[in-house]
Amino acid sequence: MSTDTTLDARRTALIIVDLQNDFLSEGGAYDRGGAASDAARALPPRIAPVARTLKQRGGFIAASQFTLWPDADGEPMISPHLKQLRPFLRRGDFVAGSRGHATVSALEPFIDVSVWKVAYSAFFNTQLDWVLRRARIDTVAICGIVTNGGVASTARDAHMRDYRVLVLGDGCAASTPAAHDTALADLRTIGELTTCEAFADRLAT
Numbered sequence: 388m389s390t391d392t393t394l395d396a397r398r399t400a401l402i403i404v405d406l407q408n409d410f411l412s413e414g415g416a417y418d419r420g421g422a423a424s425d426a427a428r429a430l431p432p433r434i435a436p437v438a439r440t441l442k443q444r445g446g447f448i449a450a451s452q453f454t455l456w457p458d459a460d461g462e463p464m465i466s467p468h469l470k471q472l473r474p475f476l477r478r479g480d481f482v483a484g485s486r487g488h489a490t491v492s493a494l495e496p497f498i499d500v501s502v503w504k505v506a507y508s509a510f511f512n513t514q515l516d517w518v519l520r521r522a523r524i525d526t527v528a529i530c531g532i533v534t535n536g537g538v539a540s541t542a543r544d545a546h547m548r549d550y551r552v553l554v555l556g557d558g559c560a561a562s563t564p565a566a567h568d569t570a571l572a573d574l575r576t577i578g579e580l581t582t583c584e585a586f587a588d589r590l591a592t
Contacts, residue, residue, distance in 0.1 A: 392589070396441055398525045398526055399446045401447070403490065404531030404538050405532050405537050406434070406490055407452055407491065408488070408491055409481050410423070411491055412491060416475070420473060426567075427560040430530070430558060430559070431491050433558060434530050436583070437583045440587045448499050448500075449498070449500050449509075449515060449518065450501045450502075451504050451515070451537070451541070454482075454488065456483070457482065462478055507536050507539075507541075509541040510541060510545065526550065526552075527550045529542050529545070529552065530583070533566075534561040553579045554578050
């Protein structure tokens with residue numbers, strides 16, 4: 388883990404993990420299923436100023452979008468463990484290009500590139516690494532949902548690819564505070580934990 392406190396905004400990317408309408412918004416899949424999280428819904432207004440500051444300083448914003456691809460009959464191809472956890476998921480949820488699939492409106496204007504993913508990590512079977520390297524990014528700040536799922540997996544994959552990793556602790560959420568705190572403590576081994584405000588302040592200076 389780097390101890391350097393300096394940040395070059397032009398070589399830094401904010402990775403926003405899965406802050407999509409079907410997870411967060413009224414009428415989305417998780418809202419319909421009673422699984423929408425208040426902690427997750429609080430994230431976009433906290434992250435938007437960070438994204439704005441990074442963009443103003445010449446940085447890069449990437450978002451991952453969890454995607455359920457339809458089979459030949461139009462039914463979503465859902466992994467068995469997810470179907471067991473979220474039996475309410477149905478045809479039309481998280482379909483690429485749909486409103487539910489989209490990143491929430493508070494963050495969408497800042498995004499330079501979105502990648503569609505089918506598993507936890509934003510790097511798994513996506514073009515994220517290819518894009519970041521061509522944008523000359525060497526530092527990633529990760530936020531989104533869930534802390535012990537998509538965020539943790541993305542952070543570890545970034546670390547394995549030799550990016551400098553920061554995790555915005557108050558820019559993430561999990562199903563419980565305990566799960567969130569445990570995941571953040573574990574991520575200290577591969578990156579720097581910081582807050583949205585502290586990260587934005589470092590970019591501004």
